[in-house]
Amino acid sequence: MLLRLPTSVSEAQQCLSEGAIPVGGATLQWAVWQRDGFPEQAMSLREVPEANVLSAEALGAAVPLHRVDDRVPEVLRRAAGGIGTGAVRRSATVGGNIVGSTLRCLLPAAVVLDARAVVLDVEGPFETDLAELTAKRPLLLSLRWRTPQASGYRKLAEAPGGPPPLVVATAVHAPEGARPRLRIAVRDGYEVLAESVECDTGVASVLDALAGTAIGALPAEAREVVREQVTELLARTAA
Template sequence: MLLRLPTSVSEAQECMAEGAVPIGGATLVWATWQRDGFPERAMSLRDLPEANTIGREALGGAVVLNRIDDRVPEALRRAASAVGTGAVRRTATVGGNIVGSTLRCLLPAALVLEARAVVLEPDSVYETDLAEVLAKGHLLLSLRWREPIASSYRKLAGEAGGPPPFVVAAALHAADDGGTRLRVAVRDGYEVLAESTEYDTGSDTERVLDLLRRTALGALHATAWEAVREQVTDLMSRSADH
């Protein structure tokens, strides 16, 4: 297998045109390749600057999870720190987790940040929503978002050998009308659901939760809804203190 390490977008596009397979951190594909055979050409974006950015409003697709720190919003940082073991976090990448993994631990956090994806194609680079990225399996160059007022993330304890642990992420954004927009995303099993609601400054938490319960999140089972309630209550309390 020939591994290419492009250092520019144009070089990466040339690799894609030649049929190079993106490998990310290879945590998800290595066992399959050992079983079914390795591709002739592979490509890693670990040396591509555009895929390695870390900041308050951007995160590169080639960033390994253990590099994600307090430069990014809390929801993303906590999501990354909760993925697998330390060994996994030292090799798994943002793009591999969101696009390649069935668990997609970072996805709820990205959704509550209202992140947009910058994707790399052999003949173009463009921005799109995460739904398109997941549906078409695009090569993720980076995520971009507007910094929220506050955000949070929680993964409940799971059972060994059981379904994936329940995850809830939440973020507060300044709404165009001067109010606040609450966005909540959950992972329940392998399904990810995101909803939002807007409220005026001074609204009490129970009123906001009532609005949120009128969305599809209101159909969650009791344990899941209680986790959502606790996360939203804590987030609103923390934001009110600042």
């Protein structure tokens, strides 16, 4: 297998047009290739600057999970820090987790940040939403968002051999000239539920509003975690 290392978006676009298969840290893909056979050529974005951005409002797809630090919002940093072991986080990448993994542990955090995806195909780079990103799985270059007022994240302990652990991600956005809104995403099994409600009317009103959505139909344990996370986050934003 030939591994190609483009150094620009245009070179990466050329690699795609010539049939190179995108690969990040290959923590998941390697086992599949060993079973099904290796492609003739693969491509890594680790030398492409646009895929290595790490700032307050952008995160590149080629960034290894262990490098995701306090430059990004708390919800995204904590999500990345809770994935796998230290060895896995040193190899696995942001793009591989969101596009290549079935668990997509970073997805709830990206959802509550209202992130947009910059992706690449043979026609060139373009921006899309997370729904299209996860449905069509194009080559991700980076995620971009606007800094929230505050954010939070909780992941329950994982039972060995059991289903994926419950994840609750939250963020409060307060754009100028608009009422603040709480965005919440819950990963229950392999499904991610997302809701958004105005949050300047008090914790009880916010929880009542969420009870009338799909979040309110979650199992009791999950609803309790939601209640705790929403209460804690709104207390922080009020302070």
